[in-house]
Amino acid sequence: MKLLTAMMGCALLAACNDPAATGNGAASAPLGPDPVEAQIAKLNPTQQRTAFFRAINDADYDCQNVVNVVSKGRVDGKPVWAVECNAGAQYVIALERGGIFKVSGVPKSLRR
Numbered sequence: 001m002k003l004l005t006a007m008m009g010c011a012l013l014a015a016c017n018d019p020a021a022t023g024n025g026a027a028s029a030p031l032g033p034d035p036v037e038a039q040i041a042k043l044n045p046t047q048q049r050t051a052f053f054r055a056i057n058d059a060d061y062d063c064q065n066v067v068n069v070v071s072k073g074r075v076d077g078k079p080v081w082a083v084e085c086n087a088g089a090q091y092v093i094a095l096e097r098g099g100i101f102k103v104s105g106v107p108k109s110l111r112r
């Protein structure tokens with residue numbers, strides 16, 4: 001029983017010195033490139049337009065057809081694209097970590 005208690009004590013002390021066990025080291029370590037960003041970069045232009053079309057429509061914006069996509073580099077460390085739809089609506093799409101698109105835009109007015 002004394003041996004088991006000593007082993008448990010050693011294990012607890014070892015865990016106290018392990019930054020990964022306490023979460024201190026994991027939060028400060030820089031994240032590597034997002035694999036979803038690499039997948040988007042590998043898509044041909046038609047497939048990229050399709051991915052952005054889905055993101056725009058999933059965000060409840062109107063877009064019948066994506067006609068132009070321009071990479072805008074990084075904003076706050078996230079890749080950003082300017083996307084234009086055939087009706088003139090323009091959107092900014094940022095890729096959040098884990099493959100989540102954040103869409104913002106100025107949809108074209110339906111008023112004539």
